[in-house]
Amino acid sequence: MQVMGMRMLNRFSDRHAGFDDPVSLLLACHERVRHYLSLLQKLTTHHASHGSDEQAQDAARAVLRYFDVAAPLHHQDEDDHLFALLKTRADATLSAEINALAAEHPHLHAQWAQLRVTLMAIGQGESAILNEAEVDGFVALYTQHAAREENAVYPYAQTLLSDAEREDMGRQMAARRGVSAGTP
Secondary structure, eight states: OEETTEEOOOTTOOTTOOTTSHHHHHHHHHHHHHHHHHHHHHHHHHHHHHOSOHHHHHHHHHHHHIIIIIHHHHHHHIIIIIIHHHHTTOOHHHHHHHHHHHHHHHHHHHHHHHHHHHHHHHHTTOOOOOOHHHHHHHHHHHHHHHHHIIIIITHHHHHHSOHHHHHHHHHHHHHHHTSOTTOO
């Protein structure tokens, strides 16, 4: 499938990250986030010139699928597992960073909810106005959020969590998605 000049791959399949390595899986999810944020920005440009044509509809539906399904699961994985476990061993600095990042999740969801309405209309071929400033704000916040998680929190998972805790985290993440922990 081609969307906005980008070949759409199954972004939910990553041979290098599986539930047996949940931190790598969370990092792979950030790569997918960046992919769909890029697609959203391309959609904004394309939509301004071409309206809700077939390419815009395909792109809108792809972005909707990702941010409606995978992104909330990812945030729940972080909040319920990674952040919760790390906070039991975190120093004050790490704990404050985790709290700040967890507090951003509802803001990301709220910004998404605003964009979602417009993307639903575009995905259905309806006339809509995709606000570039809203898109840019969402992209910037999400990009900065993911980078902070990767640099300020994720590295501690290898040093503060046991192998058994990471394995259990992977099993719980898989169960949330209704798949076996051995399935990427």
